[in-house]
Amino acid sequence: MRSFFKRTRILNSKSSLKIIFNYLKTEIVIILILCFGTVLIYGILNKSLKNQIINVNKVLLQNTINSIEKEFSNMDELISLINSNPRVLRCMNAPLNLKNSDQNYNAYEVIKDLNTYVYSNRFVKGIHLFFDNDIIISNEYKTNYDFYFEHFDKSGYDVNSLISTYNHRKLVYAKDKEESMNKLYYANSLPVGNRKVWDVTAIIEIDMDVIASFLQSNLFTGTTEIFLLSSEQIPILKLNPIKENSEDMDEIKTIVKSKVLGWEIVSKIPQTEFEKKFMSIKSTIISILLFSLFVVLVFAVVFAYKHYRPIARLIGIVNDDGINVTNEGIFKHIEESMRKTINENKDLKHRVRKQTEYLTDNAVEKLLKKGIIMGNDTDEIIDMSDIKFKSAKLVVLSIKPFLSGAYINDYSDIINRIRKMLKQEQEGYVFYINESNISVLVEIINEQIFIPMEFGIRIVKMLDSLDIQSAVGIGGICHSVKDLNRSYKEALLSLNTLHKDRGEVILYNSIKNSMEIKTKYYYPISIEQEIINNVKAGNIEKVKALLEEVYSENFKEIQLSRQISRILIYNIVSTAMKIINDLKIDLEKFEDADILKQLYNAETVNSAYGSLISTYTIICRLVNKNKKSNNINMFENIRHYLIEEYNNPDISLTLIADRFNLSISYLSRFFKENAGINFNDYVQKLRIENAKQLFKESENILVEDVAAKVGYNNSGSLIRAFKKYEGITPGEYRTCLADN
Template identity: 25%
Template sequence: MRNWRNSMFFKLFISYLVIFAIPLLILIGVFYYVNVVGYQREVAEANTAKLTQVRNQIDLELKSLREVIYHLSSQEEIYSTTDPMEREGLLIPQLVAYTEHYPFINDMMFYYRGDTRMYLSTGRYAYDTFENELKKDYAWTKAGFFRELNELSGPAAKRVEAKESGLSVQGSTIAFLFPVPYLETFPQGTVLFTINEDEFLSKFTNIMGDMKGHIFIYDQYYEPLVTYSDPGQAVSSEQLRLDLRKLKGTGVFQLESGGEPFVVSRMVSEELNWSYVIAVPSAVFYEQVYAMRAWIMAITIVLLVIGVFGALLFSSRSYRPVKSLLAYFAMTPHAPDPAEGKNEWEIIRHTFDSTLQKNEEMLIQMNAQRPFVKDQCLLTLLKGGKVDKTERDYLLKCSNVMMTGEAYFCMAITARAAEADRTFLEEELSSLLETIMFPGGWGYGVEISEERYTAVIVALQEAPEDHVQKRSDIAKNLIDTARKKAGVSLTIGIGKLYPDLDHIGSSYLEASAVLFDNQINDKKSVHLFDQMDNGEQQVHWYPTKEQALYIQSLKQGDEAIALEAVKALIEQMTVGTTSYLIVRCLCFDVVNHILKAINQLNAESFAGEIKELLKFNTLQEFQSGLEEFTVLFCKRVNELESSRRLERKNSIITYINEHFKESELSLEHIARQYGLSASYVSRFIKEETGVTFMDYVTSLRMHEAKLQLQRSDKLIQDIVLDIGYLNVPSFVRKFKTIEGVTPSQYRQIMGKP
C-alpha cells in the first residue's frame, strides 16, 4: 500500500491549503502591519509630539525668567544705591509685579551680595528669618545656600526637597538662581525664583492626560529636578533612574528595568539642555495595540480552520477523475506496477515517461561531450609556447572556438566570497564567463580549479589605439554584468595585449601574477599588469612587474617564461640603481618571494639550493645561480603537479569505485567531497579515463549487475536497487542497449534459471 503522504489526494489537499493560506497570511500580514504596527508607531509618535509640547511650554515659561533677569539687570539704581530702604522701595514693587504677571512663579527673592537681608515680594527679611520662618518647610542648607548666593557666577537650577515635617502635600520646589546684573563679570546680586514641582507636573497632566508611569526632568548635568512615579508602579523610580542613564539621544526607546519592560520617550530642551523623560510600562503604553493584535490573531485562526475544511472539500472533488483513471489503468493488460511510481499520477504517467526518458538520456550523453573539447582547447592555448601550433589549430577547429583577430589578451578572474560559498560562486562564475560577447570582440572562459579562478582569453577584431582603456572597459563591463546577473563581485587581473596567439600564455601568466599580487587590495577590482609599478608609494625602478611575473611563472612551472623574466628582472636591477647594497637587498627580496612560493605550493624543501643561490658576490653570479635554480624548480613543480594529478585521479577513481552503488553519487557530490567544482571534476574524469563520469559509473554498475546475475539468486528488482538505480524499467532498457539482451535473458544465457 502506498504511503498516504505520497498519495495524490494528500498533495491536492496540501496544494489547496497552500493556495488558500498564502494569500490569507499575506493579507493578514499586511493588515497586521498597517493596523497594529502602524498604530503602534502612531502611538509612539503621538506620545513624542505631546512630550515635545510639554517641553516647548516649559521652555517658554522658563525663557520668561531670563526676560525678568534682563529687566532687573537694567535697573542701575538698584545696584548704585547704598540705602537699604531705598533699595527696598525700588525692588519690592517690581518683585510683586513679576510674581503677579507670571503666575507659575511661586516666589521671587533678590539678594544683594554681602548683605544679610533678603528682598521678597512680601518685604525685606533677615536671612535667618527667611530660612527659619518663611522657608522652614524646605531643606535649605543654611551655610551652603548662603555661600552659593554670594558666589554664583552663572544661572543654576536645583531641586529643593520638602521636609517630612513640613507641608509635604505641596511637594518639592525647583529653585532657579541668576547672578545680576546678568552677564556682568562681577555680579552684585543674586535673584532666586521658586516654582513648585506640581507646576511642572501639571503641564504633563494637561497635555498628556493621566500618566500611569514615571516622569523625570533632568538638568544639563543629568541631575533630577522633577520626579514623579505613579503609585501603582512596581519598579522604583531610583532603579529606573539608574537604567535611564544608559539611554542616549531623543525619541522612543525600549528599556527593561527591574524585570519589567518600559517604553521611554526622551526629549532634550534646546533652550536649557534639560532632558524630559517619560517611562511607561509597555503593557500600559501599547494596551490598545495588544488588544487589536489579539483580535487579529483570533480572526486568523478562525479563517485558517475554515480554509482547512474548504481544502478537504475541493481536494476530494478534484481527486475523483484521478481515481477513476487509475482504476482504468489497473484493469488494462499492461497495468503498471505500483512500485514504479510514488503516487497515482506518477503511476499513470510512467508509461509515457519511458520513451521520453530514454531519449533524454541519449541527449544528455551527447551534450556531456561538448564542453570537454572546448575546455581542452582553451587550456592548450594558455600553455603558450609549450604546445605545437598544428595541435593548437586543430583543437580550435574541432571546438568551434573563434580566435581570429588582430590582438589578444588574457584575464584572470576570481569572485570575492567567503570560503563556505566559494565553490558555489566558482561554478556560477564559470557559467557566466563561458562565452562573453562585446562590440569589437569576444572571449572564452575556462576554470583553473587548482588556482581557484577563471581564465578568459579575449580576441579583438582590431588592435585598439588605447589598449589600456579598451581592456579596462571590457573588465568593468564584466564586473557590472556579474553583479547584475549573479550578484557576484569580481576581481580581475589583466595581462598585456599581444598581436598573436603564440604569446597568450605570457598574457595568462601576467594576468594571474597581477591578480595574486593584488589579492588583498579591496579598493580596486581591475588590475592591469602594465600598471603594476605605478603605485603612489612604489619606487619607479623597483622591478615589481618582472618579479611578479617571475614568481607566477615559477608556480606554473613555465621554464621558458620564467627564464625570460629572470633576464628582465636582472636588467631592471642594473638600470634602476648603481648601489651594490640596494642590489643585494633586491636579490634577497627575490629569494624571499621564492621561499613564499615554495611554502604556498607545499613543495619539498629547497634548503640546499637556496643556500647555493645566496652565495653570490656579483649580480652576474646571482643571475647565473637564479637561472639554474629556475630550471630545477620548474622541473620539480611539473613533477609535483603530475604527482598530485595522479594522486587526485587515484583518489577520485577509488572513491567512485567504492561508492558507485550509492544512488546519491553525482558530480556535485564528488565536487563537495574534494572541494572542487562540478565542471572541473567532470572535465578531470573525462581527461583521465577517456569517458564521461556517467559512462564510467554506468560501466561499474553494469559490471556489478552482471556479476550478481551470474552468482546470486536475487530478484532483478533487488539487484537494481543494490547497484544504485531507483527505476527498474530504466535499468532494463540501458542493460539491453549495452548487452543486447534483458537482465532475465542474460541470466538464462549464463546458466542461471
C-alpha cells in the first residue's frame, strides 16, 4: 500500500494518511452502531415476546371465561323452561288427596322432560326438583325425602338447609368423596321471583368435565398450570399442577376474571418453556454477530482502500496541475469542478437533442416531398437522420389551420399539443411545412384502436378548443417508406376537396371512389328483423352483437363517407322508433337518453354508435320490466282464485293451467318461483289453516264435516294432511285448544 502511495505521490501531501484513516474510521463507527442496534433490538424483541405471550394467554383465558359465562346464561333459560313447564306446575300444585296413579303418571312425564333438558344441554349433568309436598323428582327417578336422604344423597353438601331457604342463581361447591375434582351445583327456587313463598327448589348439577374441556382447549402450552377459583377464592378446578415448588421457579403468570360470575382463571407458564429456545436463539445471534463483525471489518478495510484510490488520483491531478489549493480545500475544489462539468454536459445534451429533432423533421419532410425535391435517395436520407420506423403501416395527415391573433407567427404550441395527442395512441412525427400546412406522419402501431378519421376529428376539436378553426386531409395507408410521398399528396388532395372549408375532415379514400361508396352500406332487412325480434324479447346482449356486426361491416372495413354514414344511422334510428311505436312505449321514459338529440346530431360514428347502444338498452330494460309486472299480476290472480276455490276437491295443477291458459310444467315452475313452495303444498296448507279456523269456531264440529268444507273427500285425507303439516292429528289439536 505504501508503494502505491509513493507511485501516486500521495505521501507528499500532508492530508493523505488522514483521509484514508477518516474513511476507515467512518466504516468502523457504522459497524459499531449496527452492533449496538442489534443488541438493543434483541432485548426489545425478548421483552416484546414475553408481553406477546401474556397477551395471547389473556385472549385464550378470556375465551374460556366467555364460554363458561355463555353456558351459565343457558342455565337461566333452563330454569325459565322448568318454571313454565305445565307438568312441573301440576306436581307443584297437586292436591294431597291425588291418586297415586295420577301422581306417578305426572311425575313420569316430568322425568321425561328433565331428561330432554339434560340431553339437550351438555353443561348439565343432572336435575333434581325438591317439592314442598315431600316429593323429589330428578331426571332419573321419583322418590320422597326420607328415601332420598337414605339412599341417593351423595352431593356432599347440606341439602336440607339449601332447600329450606330462598335461592336465586346460587352456586354451591361440594367435594366429591370418590373423585378428586370438586362438584358444582346451580340452585334456584320456583316459582322464580317469589321470595316469600316457593314450592320447588331446582338443583342442577354442572358437568365439570365440560368446564375442564374449556380450560384444556385454551391452554397456551401443554405444561401450562391452570387454576379455576370461585369468587370466594375456592378452588374449583386445577389442570397440569407443577410438582416442583413453584416459588423456586420463574413463571409467567396471567389472571383473567369473570365480571358475571366473579370467577378467576390463573395461568402459570414455566419460563423454562421458552428459556431453551431463547438461549439457542441468543447463542446463534451472538455467533453470527461476531462472525459478521470480523467479515465486515475486513471488507471495511478493503473498501476504504478501494474508495480511496480515485480520491488519491484526483488529489494527484490537482497537485500536478499546480493549482494552489490548501489541503482543507481540495474536496471543495473537486466538487465545484464536477458540478461545472455536469452542467456543461446537460447544456450540450439539450443542444444536441434540439439539433437532432430539427434534422429528423427536415429528413421526414424530404421523404414526404421526394417527388418535388429531387436529388437525394430515400435510403440515404434515412441513414443520415437515423430515422427508425417501428411499424410497416404509415399514414400522412395534413392540417390546414386558419390562424389569427397570438398564433399567427407561433406554431410551436400547436405542434406540441398535436405531438402529445399522437404519443398517447401511436408513434410518429409532427412538423411545420408552411403557414397553411402542418403535417403528421403516423406509425400505426395498434390498428384496433386507431382510426385515422377519428384521430383527425379529435385534432379539429382540440384546435377548436383553442379558438383555431381548421381542416384535416388524410391520405391513404402505405406499407413502405417509399410510398410516403403518395400518402402526402393524397392528404393535400383531400384538403382541396373541402366542402365547408373549415371544421371538416376528409379521407382520401372516401373521395376517390365517391360514386361507388355512396350506394353501398351494410344493413340488410334480415338484420333489422333480428334486432326487432330480440328487442321485443328483451335480449340486449344479442341486440348489441347485431349492432356490432353492422358497425364492423360499415366502418372498420369500407370506411363509409360522412353523408352515407348519416343515412345509415337514420335507418337504424328508424328501426328503434318502429319498435317504440309497436310496444307503445312512452318517449318520456327516455329522460336519460334523448334519442332524437343524441342520434341525429351525433358528430362522430363512435358517439352515434354509443347512443344507439344506450337507446336499445333502455328499451330492453323497459320490456323486461313489463314482463316482471305481468308475472306479478298473473301470480296474484292465481292466488286469489285458490283462496276462493280451495274447498273444491277437484282443484289441481291441470285445472289451474287450463283456466289460465298455461302449460302444466310452466305453471308448476312459475308457482314455485313466486310462492316459494310447490303448488300442492300451498293448497294443502291453505286447507289446513281453514280447518284449524273451523275447529276454533266450533268445539263439537265433526272431523268429517270439516274435511268436506275444506275440500277433502274423506276425513282420512284431512287427518293425514294435518299430521304431515302440523305434526299432530286434528284430535290432538282440539285437546291443545281445550287446555289453552
